[in-house]
Amino acid sequence: MGECNISVVHGSTHKYVRSALLPLISPTMVRDQLLPTIDQFVRSYVSNWDNQVMDIQQKIKEMAFLSSLQQVVDKESMKIKDKIMPEYFKLFLGTISLPIPLPGTNYSRGLQARKAIVRIIREVMEERR
Template sequence: MAFFMEITYVVFSVLCFCFLLLRWNEMRYRKNGLPPGTMGWPVFGETTKFLKQGPNFMKNQKARYGSFFKSHILGSPTIISMDAELNRYILMNESKGLVAGYPQSMLDILGNSNIAAVHGSAHKFLRGALLSLVSPQMLRDIVLPRIDRFMSSQLSNWDGKIINLQDHTKEVIFLSIMDQIASIDPASRRADYFKTHFFKLVLGTLSLPINLPGTNYRNGVQVRSLIFFHILVLIDMQMHDNFFTKHRHKHTRTLNINLTLLI
């Protein structure tokens, strides 16, 4: 009987502690002017529910709090808008005091200077530089036909097979990008290497910024360095391929080098 009472006391104490911890975290972010919502646990917030439920998390929160609510996901306090008109206003007025923000894990892994992280004049400059690399004529004569040939060859391998469409689509899109920017054969070991490490990097950007062994964040930080090193190797190989850059593959190789430099 005494043992049962002790267990009951421990369970009750843990539940009270969890309740007080949640209340403290809610009170900590209760400021005037913030929309309704919940902040979840300290540090972790509602990240677990967000990653587990996916779009249903947003739908449930919208049904409970409306189209504009607060949360705490991926290590950052977040205001979420699911109102189309408000989102349009924010996107159209980025240079007027409204600045896009991204999770800390994404900034740490992709870098503070990637095109998704910068804003204002810096974003316009990078976007213009990227668009200037691909002219309409190059798209029509080189890029799109190459993508068409690649996709046709990949889709032909799906005949008569039962496949996971989502996984295969992600894989084909990634391999197509590798073919475009670095001329990597999709059947090569290098393609498998980049694919494996790239998906680890993506998982790292969608995780809590906790730099401990075994976490997706730590893995993402590590593979970023590996990918960067191998991209430098590819750049060096392409820059030394003088014969092709001066002859029939001139435009394609130049495009590959420039896009690779900007990754």
């Protein structure tokens, strides 16, 4: 979702975005840096699940979100997780819905969630500066 989404842009802009994204998901990068970090996070996240009744689907969604958030922001900025998590789930629903920009649709809520996420990330960036 957005103007610079890799599935939306064409030509030289698509090439530029693709060349920026590919090194982040190369097999070497995934094997050497991403998987060990995710493995460590998942082990620590799951370690306190003993003898509890829980909604496993919700926990897995939270775990996937928190793992990806940890890759983007450092651990001290994880304080934004409570603000950004509901917006992220709205954004996800918006990306898998029909692109009908009418108020009240998942797509419309996804667009609004994207704006909120960008605003939150900008605030974090300004705070770091």
